[in-house]
Amino acid sequence: xxxxxxxxxxxxxxxxxxxxxxxxxxxxxxxxxxDAADQTIFQxxxxxxxxYQNYDKAMDIFYLAIAYLAAMRxxxxxxxxxxxxxxxxxxxxxxxxxxxxxxxxLLLVFPNTFEYFFIAYELWRTRWRTRPVSQRAWILTAxxxxxxxxxxxxxxxxxxxxxxxxxxxxxxxAWPLLIFLLLLLAAILWFGVRPRxxxxxxxxxxxxxxVPDAVDTSAxxxxxxxxxxxxxxxxxxxxxxxxxxxxxxxxxxxxxxSLSTQDLFIAIGTLVALNAVITLLFSRRRWSIESxxxxxxxxxxxxxxxxxxxxxxxxxxxxGWTTFFFLCLxxxxxxxxxxxxxxxxxxxxxxxDLREA
Numbered sequence: 001x002x003x004x005x006x007x008x009x010x011x012x013x014x015x016x017x018x019x020x021x022x023x024x025x026x027x028x029x030x031x032x033x034x035d036a037a038d039q040t041i042f043q044x045x046x047x048x049x050x051x052y053q054n055y056d057k058a059m060d061i062f063y064l065a066i067a068y069l070a071a072m073r074x075x076x077x078x079x080x081x082x083x084x085x086x087x088x089x090x091x092x093x094x095x096x097x098x099x100x101x102x103x104x105x106l107l108l109v110f111p112n113t114f115e116y117f118f119i120a121y122e123l124w125r126t127r128w129r130t131r132p133v134s135q136r137a138w139i140l141t142a143x144x145x146x147x148x149x150x151x152x153x154x155x156x157x158x159x160x161x162x163x164x165x166x167x168x169x170x171x172x173x174a175w176p177l178l179i180f181l182l183l184l185l186a187a188i189l190w191f192g193v194r195p196r197x198x199x200x201x202x203x204x205x206x207x208x209x210x211v212p213d214a215v216d217t218s219a220x221x222x223x224x225x226x227x228x229x230x231x232x233x234x235x236x237x238x239x240x241x242x243x244x245x246x247x248x249x250x251x252x253x254x255x256x257x258s259l260s261t262q263d264l265f266i267a268i269g270t271l272v273a274l275n276a277v278i279t280l281l282f283s284r285r286r287w288s289i290e291s292x293x294x295x296x297x298x299x300x301x302x303x304x305x306x307x308x309x310x311x312x313x314x315x316x317x318x319x320g321w322t323t324f325f326f327l328c329l330x331x332x333x334x335x336x337x338x339x340x341x342x343x344x345x346x347x348x349x350x351x352x353d354l355r356e357a
């Protein structure tokens with residue numbers, strides 16, 4: 001039974017993030033809730049998976065990476081995306097350093113502000129247009145979340161090492177205090193924030209907005225790839241850093257990984273670069289797949305074939321499930337990046353044209 005519960009929780013933490021590009025707000029909240037409840041679920045069944053803290057942080061980074069890629073596709077306010085990009089990579093660096101050193105104070109220095117900033121943006125988008133919001137407003141929003149929400153939370157979890165479930169169980173005053181704080185927050189939102197909000201621009205919207213017509217098909221995205229010639233480029237460099245660091249974090253705690261962190265990063269980076277070459281070749285021949293799911297599976301097949309060919313050429317033995325996991329990770333993230341980054345690039349080009357006009 002314990003294995004079944006563990007498998008279901010871990011599967012949920014890998015599958016729920018795949019809904020973020022389409023349903024940004026409900027999906028990331030579901031990821032956040034499962035992240036907060038996983039230990040409680042395990043305790044309810046009377047077991048504590050060994051080393052789960054490391055798994056937990058790595059799975060956090062996975063769904064944050066999917067959220068970052070979703071923001072690249074969905075967000076039409078480029079100032080907000082610039083703030084989100086900094087917050088994401090800042091946290092990614094902190095998570096990597098934590099996995100290397102296991103120093104918990106690093107999680108306080110590198111707080112996960114990106115997650116709540118993403119939620120704040122998507123909350124606003126449910127009723128209001130995001131594009132008119134100023135850069136200053138987004139920076140102030142990030143600063144407020146960083147200072148008044150994430151720093152206390154990170155201190156509570158990683159420095160004081162306190163658990164909400166245990167605190168509520170051990171102290172009689174914890175429940176009344178929690179209820180009071182929730183009521184106080186509700187009162188502030190209802191009486192302080194709600195009256196100051198502008199009139200909604202549209203009906204409640206939780207599904208992601210459609211991308212602009214200029215980039216709404218894989219064929220149009222392929223044309224942008226060809227126009228950019230994006231193999232040796234910032235696009236490829238970002239993919240290498242993103243996929244390489246996320247993979248390195250998993251490589252630091254997976255017991256079946258025999259490569260050093262540096263060698264794993266180089267191997268992953270090389271494969272990502274090869275994927276960029278293949279993407280450009282396919283784009284030049286106008287070979288495109290509309291379905292993202294099918295595109296991921298096709299890329300996974302190509303990556304498995306490349307690894308098999310390399311092993312056959314070098315006379316090495318076959319790889320196991322760990323290699324297949326990394327190939328799934330590479331295939332998913334590079335496919336999403338290849339599809340979403342041109343949308344961001346198109347929006348950026350449009351904004352530059354407006355500034356020059």
